[in-house]
Amino acid sequence: MFDKEFYPTPLEVIQSMQIDCNGKIVLEPSAGKGDIVDYLKSNDAKQVIAFEKQKDLNKIVSSKCNVIGYDFFDCTAEQISHINLIVMNPPFLNADKHILHAWKTAPEGCEIIALCNYETIGNSCYSSRKELKSIINNYGVTSNLGDCFSIAERKTGIEVGLIKLYKPVINDESKFEGFFMDEDEDEPQENGIMPFNEVRALVNRYVGAVKVFDKLDAIKNELTYITSELGIKDFSFTVGYDKKITTKDEFSKHLQKISWKYIFDKMNMQKYVTSGVMKDINNFVETQQNIPFTMKNIYKMFDIIIGTRENTYNRALEEAIDNFTKHTHENRYNIEGWKTNSGYMLNKKFIVGWCTEPNYRGGIGINSYKSNFEKLLDLTKVICNIVGENYNSISSIEYSACDKTDQGYLTTNGNRVLSRRELNYSENYVNYNSFDANKWYSWGFFEFKVFKKGTMHLKFKDERVWYLLNQSYGKLKGFSLPEI
Known part of the structure; x- marks a missing residue:
């Protein structure tokens, strides 16, 4: 069995x-x-x-x-x-x-x-x-x-x-506490209609859905009363494909979690905060069940993220470097006098495992889901913050092998298009997320090679960027680098 x-x-x-x-x-x-x-x-x-x-x-x-x-x-x-x-x-x-x-x-x-x-x-x-x-x-x-x-x-x-x-507690700065606990009061408007904006509309949907649950609860009670003699009880309904909800509290918590996630997905927060901060955001939603999903709390969350941005990126900087150096000797850059027990600087060339996988076209693709590639994205966000680069200006790594000219990307149908909106249903970019092994490609701040065993070899394009990254890391650790 x-x-x-x-x-x-x-x-x-x-x-x-x-x-x-x-x-x-x-x-x-x-x-x-x-x-x-x-x-x-x-x-x-x-x-x-x-x-x-x-x-x-x-x-x-x-x-x-x-x-x-x-x-x-x-x-x-x-x-x-x-x-x-x-x-x-x-x-x-x-x-x-x-x-x-x-x-x-x-x-x-x-x-x-x-x-x-x-x-x-x-x-x-x-x-x-x-x-x-x-x-x-x-x-x-x-x-x-x-x-x-x-x-x-x-x-x-x-x-x-x-x-x-x-597992040590590293972050004490942003626990997502201190939110307003009072409920938003409805503001009377002409004809009883609130002015439209996306945040208010979402909060209204959340409140409205929770109120509607009372009707469902009444229906469940009526069904239980009618069918109890037949031995039927414990009515529930399913949210999504597997989430059974039996009480209003469960529904409110589940809807609150979905609503918070929607807010951050809509604001594209993943592009501006590191994966560690996103875990904290989810932890807030999961554990702070008594905090109302109100407009004030939503804007307070944004204020906290903006107000603690420096601390957040300092933490991300430390994590980003340590992810690649703490357990991998060849990725470390050592200089005389550096106290290695407090951390290791990142080498000009470094290796990252579990990032790639063979694809169906015979090439090698970047595995951007549940892999170490997430750590590379965090490192890129940190570097953008240090050098003043707009993270949105860095294209997805999957495009790095594509054939691109001023006329756009070459497609599998022989066309050239400027964006995915111009693609037909049956076509894709040539070599999209399909790389040759042991060949250098360019992406963001790095040149990189991929290998079938899942590893990526990376090197910094600009030594100055590499220096500024390690200089910032050294400053956190109380150590100064010599000028280059």
Whole structure:
């Protein structure tokens, strides 16, 4: 019935993990039939959410907690930005990759408690294990639990390791607090109509939809009354493809989250703030449920983002450099006297893994979704802020291999067009997101090469830009660079 990687966690082993889940929102990424979920709930976890890939097991654990997906590797940081703790017993075959994904998607301040084959810790023969070992050395502890699965439903016969990681809280400046808590008052207008603007219209839609839910609630109560003798109860409705809503509070929270996301999508905020700040925005929406979705609060959010822009970009600068240098020696630029324990400057040439993939046209494409390419975009935003470049002026990297002249881009139908609006349904740009291996291309502040194994090699076009970036980073770390 279940696959070969299914090893239920014995209660004795769970107890040995010393889990403090009281009052916390906890994620179980490989829930199985729910042994860890049961323990978390019986020990006063505030809420338990889970993933489980195997369909039969997913059905079982869905009766115990909120299962938000099948494959944990599809989980994004935005989905779990409100959690406090991750407790996991991932498949031992690739436990290192599961734990790394948990680390990368977990919010700041989150604790990760994970079981694994002890060889995952002791034998760093793979790059993923080396990366995990580096993270453990900086942010965690490990212990050897021995052959603790000898008492389990399915025995492993191997030594089991316990990893505890503590993701540090880096950002104290922008927690999205201090919003006005009073509701907006309706302003009387001629004929009772409010002046139109997009923000007001969205708030009006939000308020109107929540009010309409009262009617739905009345209908649900009436249906329950009529059908209760038949054993029918617990009416709900579905938002999207899988979101079951049973109460007005649930609907209001879900609609509020969607509305905040709509605001930032509409304002194209992703182009102006880093991925770390976007996680904080989602965390605000997820956790600050008592803050009304009002015009004042929306504009207050914009004020906070603008007012903390310098702190935000300083944090982004540090993260952007550290992402490429902290665990990768060849990306570091060393100079005499630099205190390496406080960080490493970025080299003129550097390598980024997990950015590319083969495409159906025989070339190599940039994987811009759930990959390290997001870190390159953050780095680009930081550089734009330092050198005064408009981020919107930098075209998408997918266009870098296209054939372009003053007459526009060459299309697969032999035409030249200036924008995608001129494309026919059946055509695309020649070489759009299709690159040759080991060939230099130009994009933004960099020249880059791609390789089938997923890596990108990059070098700065302008040494002055490279210098200003590292100069700013050095200033944050209290170190001055010599002039070039």
